[in-house]
Amino acid sequence: MKRKKLGLIVNPIAGIGGRVGLKGSDGAEIQKKALELGAIPQSLSRATQTLTRLTPIENDVEIVTYPSEMGEDAAKKCSFRANVIGSINKGKTTSKDTKSAARDMLNLGVDLLLFAGGDGTARDVYNSIGEEAVVLGIPAGVKINSAVYATNPETAGDLAVSYFRGHCRVKEAEVMDVDEEAIRQGIVSAKLYGYLKVPFHRRLIQGVKTPSSGGDKEVMNAIACEVIDRMSGDYLYIIGPGTTTRAITAKLGLDKTLIGVDVVSKGKLIGVDVNEALLLKLLEGNRAKIIITPIGGQGYLFGRGNQQISPKVIKKVGKENIMIVAAPEKIHSLRGRPFLLDTGDRVVDKMLSGYMKVITGYREEIIYKVSY
Numbered sequence: 441m442k443r444k445k446l447g448l449i450v451n452p453i454a455g456i457g458g459r460v461g462l463k464g465s466d467g468a469e470i471q472k473k474a475l476e477l478g479a480i481p482q483s484l485s486r487a488t489q490t491l492t493r494l495t496p497i498e499n500d501v502e503i504v505t506y507p508s509e510m511g512e513d514a515a516k517k518c519s520f521r522a523n524v525i526g527s528i529n530k531g532k533t534t535s536k537d538t539k540s541a542a543r544d545m546l547n548l549g550v551d552l553l554l555f556a557g558g559d560g561t562a563r564d565v566y567n568s569i570g571e572e573a574v575v576l577g578i579p580a581g582v583k584i585n586s587a588v589y590a591t592n593p594e595t596a597g598d599l600a601v602s603y604f605r606g607h608c609r610v611k612e613a614e615v616m617d618v619d620e621e622a623i624r625q626g627i628v629s630a631k632l633y634g635y636l637k638v639p640f641h642r643r644l645i646q647g648v649k650t651p652s653s654g655g656d657k658e659v660m661n662a663i664a665c666e667v668i669d670r671m672s673g674d675y676l677y678i679i680g681p682g683t684t685t686r687a688i689t690a691k692l693g694l695d696k697t698l699i700g701v702d703v704v705s706k707g708k709l710i711g712v713d714v715n716e717a718l719l720l721k722l723l724e725g726n727r728a729k730i731i732i733t734p735i736g737g738q739g740y741l742f743g744r745g746n747q748q749i750s751p752k753v754i755k756k757v758g759k760e761n762i763m764i765v766a767a768p769e770k771i772h773s774l775r776g777r778p779f780l781l782d783t784g785d786r787v788v789d790k791m792l793s794g795y796m797k798v799i800t801g802y803r804e805e806i807i808y809k810v811s812y
Contacts, residue, residue, distance in 0.1 A: 444604055446494075446501045446764070447550035447573075448522070449565075451557035452509035454483040454580040459716040459747050462574060483580040486593040487514040487556040490578045493597025494520075497604050498502070504550055506541045510532065511526065514556075535564045542568035543765045552603055552639070553597065556580045559617040562588050566615045567635045573609055574637045576600060579646070579782060583745050585616035587648035588636045591812065592743075592782040595644040603639035603667055611640040614648045649744075650737030650773065659767045660687035662802040667731060667765060676722060677704040678757070680732040680746045684765050688731065701748045716750045723753065729761040730754070739774045741792070741810065743782030751785035759791055764808075766799045771798070771808065778809040 459480070465530075491514060494501070503522040505511030508530050515522040526544055528537050538561060545553055546569045553573055555565055557583015565575055577589035578596045590596035602608045612635040630649065638645065662677045664687045671677065679685050689696035694709050696702050703711030703722055711722055720727075730753075735744055741764065742749060764779070779796075781789040789812035798808045 443500055443502045443604060444552075445548065445550040446503050446600070446604075447542075447545035447548075447553035448487070448491075448503055448505040448515065449538060449545070449553065449555040449557075449561075450483050450487045450505075450509065450511045450514055451555070451580065452481055452483055452559055453563045454481075454557040455486075455582050455747070456481050459750055479728065483556045484509065484514055484517075486580045486784070487554075488517045488576055489510070489593035490554065490556070490597040490600070491515065491518040491520060493594055494518075494600060497601050501604065502753050504545055504548055506537070510537060510541060528684060535560065538564040539568040546573050547612055552600060554578060554600060556593075558582060558584050559586050559615075562615045562636065563617050563633055564587045566636055571612070571635060571637050574603070574639065575640050576603075579743075582747060583618065584646070585618060585630045585649040587613040587646065588615060588638050589646050590644055591646045591780055598646045599639050599641055602641060602644075606713075608639045608641050610637050612636070613638045613640075613645070615675040616648060643777075646740075647737045647777075649735055656767065656769070659801060660684060661691070661771075662804075663765050663767065663799055664688045664691040665800045666799050666804070667763065670763075673706045675705075675761075676710070676726050676728040678702075678719060678728055678730045678749060678753070680730070680749060682733040682735075684733040684767060684770075685731055688765070699745065702748060714748060716748050716753060719748060719750075719753045720756070723756050727761070728757050729763055730757050731763045732764060733765050734770060734774075734779050737773055738780065739777055740782065741779045743780075743784065747784075751783045751788040754783065754788050754792070759796075762792070762796070764796055766798050768800050771800070771806070778811040781810065781812040783784060 506526045507528050512524050540766045542565045554577040556578035578593050579589045614632045615633045618630045667688050679702050686696045697713045699714035793810050795807050796810050797805050800803050
């Protein structure tokens with residue numbers, strides 16, 4: 441039987457701006473700044489997490505990939521033999537390389553194209569091949585609004601296996617992206633760029649991120665009042681991005697960054713738009729609580745847009761000190777799907793999974809499932 445062809449593209453700089461709080465990885469200057477701040481690229485490790493799930497079909501597929509950090513390294517790390525095509529300027533790859541790789545793999549007739557990256561990578565793939573091939577994203581970016589990505593790297597591998605075995609259908613999924621420079625100015629506006637064909641399993645593909653409607657101001661105010669009533673001067677409060685969390689700082693008379701992570705102590709901001717390194721420094725000798733809200737339409741608690749709150753930070757704070765806040769409308773939008781975790785550390789994801797309390801109003805809370 442003729443082996444199927446599996447294309448693999450890794451965007452080596454995807455997600456590099458997450459831990460250091462740069463809200464994205466687009467552009468040479470941002471990538472340079474991220475490295476200067478000590479950022480460690482994540483896409484290689486996330487691609488290898490996907491490939492390790494392909495062992496059940498390794499004899500049935502031929503991996504086609506680009507050189508070095510664009511896929512070859514990941515294949516080698518998992519001991520997969522790969523057909524390496526194309527050429528790159530090692531250490532200086534750009535979106536043009538992603539587009540070229542996608543076109544080359546389309547021309548070779550790959551049966552499924554896996555790509556590791558974020559919304560920018562999805563746009564590059566879409567701009568190169570449109571809906572001419574079946575593709576699947578391995579989530580490795582800072583912001584992932586698009587619905588072409590698996591819920592995490594492992595499920596990307598599981599979904600690829602399911603697709604090759606003929607156990608799932610194909611559907612069109614949205615390619616979304618936002619202007620990162622506008623984001624850094626506190627303006628969030630996602631745009632639909634088109635659709636890609638992806639293998640689909642409701643539990644394994646993340647939903648498209650839906651913008652907040654701003655919610656019922658009374659509900660937001662009620663949630664804010666409840667959280668403030670629970671605050672203690674003995675703790676630092678690490679407050680994640682979102683309109684729901686911003687309502688809390690507004691109630692305190694503080695000016696929060698909308699899509700950044702801030703730290704409050706005794707009613708005052710002591711950290712604005714912080715990164716992982718600063719959070720770890722602030723936690724030295726201090727007890728803390730994390731206040732987060734799930735992403736609308738997707739349900740992610742950690743791993744999408746708040747990578748500053750890293751596994752190291754979460755371990756120091758502890759599950760018992762995580763406060764989840766969400767308007768009932770946001771919970772209803774998930775249609776029974778659990779909150780999701782993709783911290784990059786499966787030990788932390790397992791620690792947080794199960795059931796957690798969610799503040800939904802003043803003196804109101806529910807218990808909701810958390811999964812990974």
